[in-house]
Amino acid sequence: MQEYARQCRLRRWMVPVPVLTPRLSSLWLGLVTPVYARIGRKLIDSLRTPTLVRDPSALAVFGIAPMGLKEAIARALVNEDHEFAQTRWSDALSSTGNAPSWGGVRFGTRIVDSRTLQVSVAPAAAFAPIRRVGGPTGWYFANFLWQARGACDLLVGGVGLRRGRRDPQTLAVGDVLDFWRVEACEPDCSLRLAAEMKVPGRAWLQFEVEPTPGGSIIRQTAIFDPAGLAGLLYWYALYPAHRWIFAGMLRGIAAAAEDSVGFA
Numbered sequence: 001m002q003e004y005a006r007q008c009r010l011r012r013w014m015v016p017v018p019v020l021t022p023r024l025s026s027l028w029l030g031l032v033t034p035v036y037a038r039i040g041r042k043l044i045d046s047l048r049t050p051t052l053v054r055d056p057s058a059l060a061v062f063g064i065a066p067m068g069l070k071e072a073i074a075r076a077l078v079n080e081d082h083e084f085a086q087t088r089w090s091d092a093l094s095s096t097g098n099a100p101s102w103g104g105v106r107f108g109t110r111i112v113d114s115r116t117l118q119v120s121v122a123p124a125a126a127f128a129p130i131r132r133v134g135g136p137t138g139w140y141f142a143n144f145l146w147q148a149r150g151a152c153d154l155l156v157g158g159v160g161l162r163r164g165r166r167d168p169q170t171l172a173v174g175d176v177l178d179f180w181r182v183e184a185c186e187p188d189c190s191l192r193l194a195a196e197m198k199v200p201g202r203a204w205l206q207f208e209v210e211p212t213p214g215g216s217i218i219r220q221t222a223i224f225d226p227a228g229l230a231g232l233l234y235w236y237a238l239y240p241a242h243r244w245i246f247a248g249m250l251r252g253i254a255a256a257a258e259d260s261v262g263f264a
Contacts, residue, residue, distance in 0.1 A: 001014075002014075003069055003070060003073055004073055007070075007073055007074060007077060008077070008227065009227060010227055010228050011228070012228075022041060022044045022045050023041065025041075025044045026041035026043075026044050029043075029044070103235075103236060103239060104222075104224075104235075104239070109225055109226070110223055110224065110225045111223070111224045111225075111226065111235055112221060112222070112223050113221070113222045113223075113224075113239075113242070113243070113246070114219060114220065114221040114222075115219070115220055115221075115246065115247060115250055116217050116218065116219045116220075117217070117218050117220075117250050117251065117253075117254045118212065118214070118215065118216075118217055119215050119216050119217075119218060119254045119257050119258055120214060120215040120258065121215050121216060121257050121258055122211070122215070122216065123188050123189070123209045123210070123211050123216045124188045125216075125257050125260060126209045126215070126216040126218055126254075126257045127187070127188045127189065127191075127207075127209045128256075128257060128260060129252075129253045129256035129257050129260070130191055130207045130209070130218075130253060131169065131170065131171055131191070132168060132169060133177070133253075134164075134165050134177045134178045134180070135164045135165035135168055135177070135178065136164070136168055137168065139249055139252075140248075140249050140251075140252025140253050140255075140256060141245060141248030141249040141251070141252040142244075142245050142248060142249075145241075145245060146161065146178075146245075147161060149161075149179075149197070150162070150178065150179060150197075153179055153197045153198055156198045157198065158179065158196075158197045158198040159179050159196055159197065160179060160197075161178045161179060163176045163177075163178060163179070164176075164178065165177050165178070171185050171191065172185060173185055177193060179195065179196050179197035180193035180194065180195055180196060180197075180205065181193065181194050181196055183204070188209065189208070189209060190206070190207065190208045190209070191206070191207045192204055192205070192206040192207075193205045193206070199224075199231075199234065200226065200227045200228070200230040200231040200233075200234045201224055201225050201226040201227040201231035201234070201235075202224070202225040202227075203222070203223065203224050203225070204221075204222075204223040204224075205220075205221070205222055205223075206219075206220070206221040206222075206223065207219070207220055207221075207253075208221070218250065218253060218254060218257075220246060220249070220250045220253075222242065222246055
């Protein structure tokens with residue numbers, strides 16, 4: 001637990017208690033973490049069994065050198081991010097039925113807030129405003145609030161909005177985009193940005209464009225991996241503002257896409 005907290009930049013205190021049964025521990029685990037109580041009970045029950053291997057005989061027999069705890073946790077975190085990035089969140093969200101209208105949907109430790117808008121243009125035209133987002137183009141809605149967020153980020157030691165972007169028309173994986181960085185980009189299809197501003201957790205902003213018989217659907221998804229209680233408080237305190245800004249940005253992107261076709 002302490003090593004996981006260290007790698008995730010979390011601060012955790014170990015509080016000893018005189019009496020606590022596995023059942024009570026599992027119920028508490030289910031209350032304060034995304035793990036279900038029945039899973040937590042199995043995990044806590046397993047603590048009764050020693051897991052440290054002190055006999056080196058297996059190293060001579062099998063010829064396999066196990067990695068250490070630090071390396072194993074680091075690898076698990078990387079694999080978790082890869083699996084998360086490869087998931088189609090449009091499918092995951094639609095399969096859950098009607099998503100809650102407040103706070104986003106929980107997927108493990110992550111919170112996902114997604115919205116869509118139909119436009120009457122081809123995917124290439126729908127994706128064009130997304131490709132130009134940030135930098136001199138701005139964020140299509142409430143740019144003064146984006147600038148204020150960048151100024152606040154600078155005050156706490158972050159990068160702010162001063163970095164802009166490399167090119168006003170094209171993006172590539174690894175490019176800086178204001179206080180984001182391009183993590184994945186598929187032309188005329190999808191763009192995923194990883195946040196590099198100061199936040200109590202990790203954040204991504206993802207755009208996807210899918211063709212439809214009448215044009216295209218633009219999906220915008222905000223993903224937040226909160227770092228403990230501070231991260232949860234940050235997300236829910238700012239959720240009304242984020243919801244308003246992201247909804248306005250999506251409308252602005254849709255309007256820009258349709259206006260560009262009409263102008264052409």
